[in-house]
């Protein structure tokens with residue numbers, strides 16, 4: 001990994017903390033979504049990737065707005081580590097994480113994006129704490145972290161799969177309104193205890 005990529009990741013981390021601190025003063029339930037592309041280098045740094053990111057990240061923004069969540073800040077930038085988008089929302093982080101996981105797993109292009117959610121205290125919400133399975137590899141459907149660590153797939157194989165995914169129509173995610181909360185599986189509805197334990 002080059003220094004510029006490491007530097008871009010450090011900057012991303014610092015920026016996340018800065019953004020939540022800045023917005024929490026205005027709205028105590030603010031939370032931050034950071035979107036990156038789920039592609040290895042050098043695919044992630046290509047012009048094609050920037051084009052995909054513009055479209056894909058906008059689709060998630062629209063999903064947030066369709067769920068009646070207000071955005072108080074958004075920014076898309078292209079760093080040495082690829083495209084990244086920052087979205088600050090007037091929503092509780094756990095609720096935003098459920099929406100992000102739904103987008104990642106149900107939207108036609110969701111497999112191509114990683115959506116990190118940070119709460120107003122600077123804590124990252126992770127899938128396992130909310131009862132979700134780890135993400136699957138979009139090439140072979142094994143646990144993605146295992147494929148990434150073992151470099152199981154060639155760039156050509158991954159690129160071909162990405163193009164296949166992009167052939168699907170990028171329709172909007174269906175959200176049940178106005179009671180979107182009812183769309184969640186039963187165990188996720190009253191996760192106050194879980195919430196407390198990950199902060200404890």
Ligand SMILES: [Zn+2]
Pocket residue numbers: 137138139140141142147152153
């Ligand atoms: Zn795989």
